[in-house]
Amino acid sequence: MCGISALGFSCLLMVSILAPAPAISQASNPQLTLDSVNVRQDGMVTFSTLSLGWEDRSDFSEQRYILGQTEDQVFRLWVDIESIQQVRFNAFTFTSYVVDSKANTKRAFKFQITGNPTGSFRDLPARVSFHVKTSAGNCGGWIRIPVYNAARTDLLLTEKQTEPAYVSVSGSTQIQIPLRNVTESLPVRVTDVAVNEDCPKCWTRISSRVSEKTPFVLSPGTSEHLPIEVAANSLPALLHGALLIKTDVPHDTLSVVLTYHTVPGGAEKKQTIPANIRFGPGLLGLALALCSGIALGLTARYLLTGKLGKENETTVHATLTALVLGLVAEFVGIMLMAYGNSKLVLLGLDIDPRQLFPAFILAMLVGGGSAVTSWVKQVFPKAS
Numbered sequence: 001m002c003g004i005s006a007l008g009f010s011c012l013l014m015v016s017i018l019a020p021a022p023a024i025s026q027a028s029n030p031q032l033t034l035d036s037v038n039v040r041q042d043g044m045v046t047f048s049t050l051s052l053g054w055e056d057r058s059d060f061s062e063q064r065y066i067l068g069q070t071e072d073q074v075f076r077l078w079v080d081i082e083s084i085q086q087v088r089f090n091a092f093t094f095t096s097y098v099v100d101s102k103a104n105t106k107r108a109f110k111f112q113i114t115g116n117p118t119g120s121f122r123d124l125p126a127r128v129s130f131h132v133k134t135s136a137g138n139c140g141g142w143i144r145i146p147v148y149n150a151a152r153t154d155l156l157l158t159e160k161q162t163e164p165a166y167v168s169v170s171g172s173t174q175i176q177i178p179l180r181n182v183t184e185s186l187p188v189r190v191t192d193v194a195v196n197e198d199c200p201k202c203w204t205r206i207s208s209r210v211s212e213k214t215p216f217v218l219s220p221g222t223s224e225h226l227p228i229e230v231a232a233n234s235l236p237a238l239l240h241g242a243l244l245i246k247t248d249v250p251h252d253t254l255s256v257v258l259t260y261h262t263v264p265g266g267a268e269k270k271q272t273i274p275a276n277i278r279f280g281p282g283l284l285g286l287a288l289a290l291c292s293g294i295a296l297g298l299t300a301r302y303l304l305t306g307k308l309g310k311e312n313e314t315t316v317h318a319t320l321t322a323l324v325l326g327l328v329a330e331f332v333g334i335m336l337m338a339y340g341n342s343k344l345v346l347l348g349l350d351i352d353p354r355q356l357f358p359a360f361i362l363a364m365l366v367g368g369g370s371a372v373t374s375w376v377k378q379v380f381p382k383a384s
Contacts, residue, residue, distance in 0.1 A: 028134060028135050029051065029053075029054075029109060029134075030075065030098045030100075030109050030132050030133065030134050031051070031132070031133040031134070032049050032051075032077070032096070032098055032109075032111050032113075032130060032131070032132055032133075033047075033049060033130065033131045033133070034047035034049065034113065034128055034129070034130045035047075035128065035129040035130070035131075037126050037127070037128050037129075037147065039117075039119065039121040039124070039126055039147060039149075040121060042119050042120055042121035042122075043117060043118055043119020043120055043121040043149060044117070044118050044119055045115050045116065045117045045118075045126070045147045046115070046116050046118075047113055047114065047115055047116075047128070048113070048114045048116070049111050049112070049113050049114075050111065050112040050113075050114075051109070051110075051111060052110040052111060052112055053109070053110060054107050054108070054109055054110070055097070055107065055108055055109075055110045056106060056107055057097070057106065057107075057108055058099075058106040058107075058108070060078045060097070060099075064080060064081060064082055065078040065079060065080055065081065066078070066079040066081060066143060066144070066145055067143070068130065068141055068142060068143025068144075068145075069141050070132055070139035070140060070141035071139065071140055071141055072139055073101065074100065074101060074102055074139055075098055075099065075100060075101065075132040075139055075141070076098070076099045076101055077096060077097070077098055077130060077132070077141065077143055078096060078097045078099065078108070079094060079095075079096045079143065079145050080094060080095045080096065080097075081094070081146075081264040081265065082264070082265075083095040084146070084264055084265025085265065086148065086150060086265070086266075086267040086268070087114070089116075090116075090117055090149065090150045090151055091114055091115060091116050091117070092114070092115050092117075092147075092148045092150075092265070092267070093112060093113065093114045093115070094112075094113055094115075094145075094265070095110065095111070095112060095113075096110075096111045096113055097109065097110055097111070098111065098132055115147060115148070117147065117148065117149045117150075117151075119149070120149070120151065121147075121149050122149065122154075122155060122182070122183055123146065123147070123148045123149060123155070123183060123186055123262040123266050123267075124146065124147065124183060124184065124185050124186060125144050125145065125146045125147075125185050125186065126144070126145065126146075126147045127142055127143075127144050128142065128143055128144070128145055128147075129141070129142045130142065130143060146186060146262070146264065146265065146266075148262070148265070148266055148267055150267035150269070154182070154271070155181065155182055155183055155188055155260070155262065155269065155271075156179050156180065156181065156182070156188065156218075156258065156260065156271055156273075157179070157180045157182055158177065158178055158179055158180070158273050159178045159180075161275070161276050163247065163248060163276075164248075164249075164250040164251070164276035164277055164278040165275060165276065165277055165278070166278055166280050166354065167230055167232055167237075167277050167278070167279055167280065168232070168279075168280045168281075168282045169232040169233075169234040169237050169238055169279055169280065169281060169282055169285070170234065170281075170282030170283075170284065170285070171231070171282075172205070172229055172230065172231040173229075173230055173231070173232075174227050174228070174229055174230075175227070175228050175230060175275065175277070176225040176226070176227055176228075177225065177226040177227075177228060177256055177273060177275060178223060178224075178225055178226075179218060179223065179224055179225070179226055179258075179273075180218075180222070180223040181218035181219065181220060181221060181222055181223075182221075183220050183221070183262060184220055184221055185220050186220055186262040186263060186266070187217055187218060187219055187220060187262070187263045188217070188218045188260050188261070188262055188263070189215045189216070189217050189260060189261060189262075189263050190210055190215055190216040190217070190218070190226070190258055190259070190260040191210065191211065191212050191215050191259055191260060191261070191268075192210065192211065192212070192258070192259035193208035193210045193216075193226070193228065193256065193257070193258060193259075194256075194257040194259075195208075195228065195254050195255065195256050195257070196254070196255040196257065197252060197253075197254055197255075198252050198253050198254075199236075199237075199240050199251075199252045201233060201236045201240075202232060202233055202236050202237040202240050202251070202252055202279070203230065203231065203232060203233055203237075204231045204232070204233045205229070205230065205231040206228065206229070206230050206231075206254070207228070207229050207230075208226075208227070208228050208229070209227075209229075210226070217263075226256075226258075228254075228256065228275075230254075230277075232279055237251070237252075237279040238279060238281060238285070238356060240252070240279070241278065241279045241355070242356070242357060243357075244278075246352075247278075247352045250276035250277055250278060251277055251278050251279045252276075252277045252279070253274055253275065253276050253277065254274070254275040254277060255272050255273075255274055255275075256272065256273045256274070256275055257270060257271070257272050258270065258271050258272075258273065278352070278355075280354045280355065281354075281355070281356050285356055286330065286354070286356070286359050289356045289357075289359040289360040289363065290326050290327065290330055290359055290360075290363045291323075291363075292360060292363070293326065293359065293360040293361065293362065293363025293364040293366075293367060294319075294322050294323055294326045294363045294364070294366070294367035295367070296360075296364050296367070296368075297322065297363065297364040297365060297366065297367025297368035297369070297372055298318070298319065298322055298367045298368070300364070300368045300371075300372045300375075301367070301368045301369055301371045301372055304368075304371045304372065304375060305371050309321065322366065322367040322369075323367075325366050325367075326362070326363040326366045326367055329362055329363075329366050330353055330359055330362060330363065333353035333362065334353050334354055
């Protein structure tokens, strides 16, 4: 029995010697550190790492992972761009894997990395130095990964409107919002468009096709036009802008709220862009305004001079002449404003011939001829 006890004690001693083997294996786990990085003297990002243990995997596709390598080419660092997430306090996290390229194994050591930005830099890729420490030594390398700063929201710029966008009250109109992605290396994905109007009763529909499933993407440093479909409520829209005849005064202002983020993994941002709008009556409304103005002008000429036209001019000829000249004046006024960068000054006011009231006044003066024009100058000496 003593011999059996001695044999059992020897076996127990051997097991106790072999038992720390996993601990020794655990000590050989790689340690990963990432150096702080200065982002164009506008800010800094510091990194902290959390070890998550070994994982059986060797498939790292270049479309999903960013590759970095130590200088001795022993260790590879793979960053999963689909794992990038924004967390509270302006931080972001992502998953990475360290692989020993010389080991004949299909295992990778997994890390959770947290980036903590400070300063006022915009989202962009940055060169980050890293170190892999093992029992055999310390290896250094670098990797180019995106860094983020949720505090900045001016990733999109828009051109200042030189004049309000023209929206016809007949049918639907597509207005274009010019946008420019100011980031130099990361695309921007617009995932939602919301529009607030100053005159809700002036609209029947304002919509955009942009959504999470159908985003509007701007490449780095490029400009694009974001389309928005609108349909005006005819009578309220015309009445709302009836007395605003100056061309630079908007009838309504739309506040376009964009929700977007940089790709991949940027923080969701919101930005509001104003869009000034002027309502137009459409061809039918302009035609009615022209005919009414010409009729009133001819009537005023007859009351002032006792005749519709010149000496021995028939009524039909005088009426057709006034109608044709009114159409020509309206067409020339619209063309000059649309393509000639000119102004139409009537009665001392800078007017828009595409509006009902200015078109009516222009047609009335053309139909009334010199008799009506002279009378207007006598009544309003400062009018021209």
